[in-house]
Amino acid sequence: MPDITPADRALRLGVAGPVGTGKSSLIATVCRSLADDLRLGVITNDIYTDEDARFLRSAGVLEPERIRAVETGACPHTAIRDDITANLLAAEDLERDFAPLDVVLIESGGDNLTATFSPALVDAQIFVLDVAGGGDVARKGGPGIGRADLLVVNKTDLAPYVGVDVPQMVADASEARDGRAVLALSRTDAASVAALRTWVLGVLESHRRGTHVPQDPGPMAPHFHADEEHPGGGFVHTHDAASEHEHESRSADEVHVHSPARK
Amino acid sequence: MQPAPQTITLLLADARLPSGGHAQSSGVEPALLAGMPVADVPAFLRARARTTGLVDAGTAVVARHSALDCLPVAPIERAWAARTPSRAIRDASEDLGRGLLRLAGRFWPDVRSSLAGLDHSPPRPLVLGAIAAHAGMDAESLVRLTVYDDLACAVAALLKLEPGDPADGVAMVLEACSSIEPHVAAVSTITATHQIPAASAPYAEAWAEAHAVTTRRLFRA
Numbered sequence A: 001m002p003d004i005t006p007a008d009r010a011l012r013l014g015v016a017g018p019v020g021t022g023k024s025s026l027i028a029t030v031c032r033s034l035a036d037d038l039r040l041g042v043i044t045n046d047i048y049t050d051e052d053a054r055f056l057r058s059a060g061v062l063e064p065e066r067i068r069a070v071e072t073g074a075c076p077h078t079a080i081r082d083d084i085t086a087n088l089l090a091a092e093d094l095e096r097d098f099a100p101l102d103v104v105l106i107e108s109g110g111d112n113l114t115a116t117f118s119p120a121l122v123d124a125q126i127f128v129l130d131v132a133g134g135g136d137v138a139r140k141g142g143p144g145i146g147r148a149d150l151l152v153v154n155k156t157d158l159a160p161y162v163g164v165d166v167p168q169m170v171a172d173a174s175e176a177r178d179g180r181a182v183l184a185l186s187r188t189d190a191a192s193v194a195a196l197r198t199w200v201l202g203v204l205e206s207h208r209r210g211t212h213v214p215q216d217p218g219p220m221a222p223h224f225h226a227d228e229e230h231p232g233g234g235f236v237h238t239h240d241a242a243s244e245h246e247h248e249s250r251s252a253d254e255v256h257v258h259s260p261a262r263k
Numbered sequence B: 001m002q003p004a005p006q007t008i009t010l011l012l013a014d015a016r017l018p019s020g021g022h023a024q025s026s027g028v029e030p031a032l033l034a035g036m037p038v039a040d041v042p043a044f045l046r047a048r049a050r051t052t053g054l055v056d057a058g059t060a061v062v063a064r065h066s067a068l069d070c071l072p073v074a075p076i077e078r079a080w081a082a083r084t085p086s087r088a089i090r091d092a093s094e095d096l097g098r099g100l101l102r103l104a105g106r107f108w109p110d111v112r113s114s115l116a117g118l119d120h121s122p123p124r125p126l127v128l129g130a131i132a133a134h135a136g137m138d139a140e141s142l143v144r145l146t147v148y149d150d151l152a153c154a155v156a157a158l159l160k161l162e163p164g165d166p167a168d169g170v171a172m173v174l175e176a177c178s179s180i181e182p183h184v185a186a187v188s189t190i191t192a193t194h195q196i197p198a199a200s201a202p203y204a205e206a207w208a209e210a211h212a213v214t215t216r217r218l219f220r221a
Helices: A023-034 A051-059 A076-080 A085-097 A143-147 A156-162 A166-176 A190-209 A243-253 B005-013 B028-033 B038-068 B074-082 B087-107 B110-114 B124-135 B139-161 B166-179 B181-187 B202-212
Strands: A011-016 A040-045 A067-070 A103-107 A124-130 A150-154 A182-184 A223-226 A234-237
Touching: A011 A023, A011 A190, A023 A040, A023 A051, A023 A103, A023 A124, A023 A150, A023 A190, A040 A051, A040 A076, A040 A085, A051 A067, A067 A085, A076 A085, A085 A103, A085 B087, A124 A143, A143 A166, A150 A166, A166 A182, A182 A190, B005 B124, B005 B139, B028 B038, B028 B139, B028 B202, B038 B074, B038 B110, B038 B124, B038 B139, B038 B166, B038 B181, B038 B202, B074 B124, B087 B110, B087 B124, B087 B202, B110 B124, B124 B139, B139 B166, B139 B181, B166 B181
Parallel strands: A011 A103, A011 A124, A040 A067, A040 A103, A124 A150, A150 A182
Antiparallel strands: A223 A234
């Protein structure tokens, strides 16, 4: 099979995040808001096979054939990072069977805060947290929170019921991410869905121009150290000497969908 | 400098090789879902080695021989498929072969040309045989590798499916590998498709077919 450059094929967009934060729902939202404009495909990586694929098929946002599930052998982390073979083959098959596709969304199986996609599998990735998981999760950092192309704080409509201050959570996230894009999302908030749509279209545009550089968020991302003597109870720092360079390469496709006030 | 053939054998037997093996259970999940008792897993692995294992090993040996002599691979694929009647098992093997070929093509481009002429992805034993030819592996190592890799994959999956002592899994792999030693010399010298062992495992094949249509599983097959 001849190699094609990434800009010639569909944008492969990963969606990762802990179990239950709304990855499948976010993909359904993306599909709903873009299905009229773009040719889409979806690959799911379930822990216990094809629950997520069936959810998306039943949501009716795409033709069922455009949604495929791969098995992960109980290792969702491995399937998106250490041995990406099954996902690469599924992406190639989907792109071949429905050529030409604009975007292939790849949903990770719900894993922990360290699970991020290999840059050899996806061109860009979204990391999803939700307010119900606790307002402090964003501050804890980790590769996905720190360096995914977009961090989504999902289910903001639930914030009043779980006692989370959304602007504070977004501010914490922005600080842990050194200003990278953060989006407070609720599928019931049309403005936030429109912002998500704009972000996806922006990444697709830079992917097509060939200016998008896949990022590798892990494994040593900025993270939070608790320190009682430090204002705010601790500090965020990074070990990675190359991070300055990555910050620069990122600017080409940066879309500020939310610019919370710094603390 | 080429890597030593022994190094390639070790590489191909390493579960960390990124070629898609971690999503496979070598028939263990299908067997357990079908109700086979966990206590029967050691016997299942011996049966797997003696049937599917030796069919694959013989196929790999003939594929290696054909790649060295630049012979067509399609008749070997047909001989393997005839000895592997379950579509689900053939699909799993083709997935593994495709993942392996994707990786191997980067290091031994000639592996792809040795496998040209098939209208679908070559199954795992064909790819292993072609790699062996181009990496300088001997046939006996190829037989042991083909069987060992399949059994190690089964036991890695077993630990995810049933709680148990990981060291017990190692014992099962070694026992099942030892059980085919009496056949290794004979299988490693075959050169023609009609000499490929033709032992089938009807229960395992039926379990694989049933597993392929369940909606709740951890492994591909």
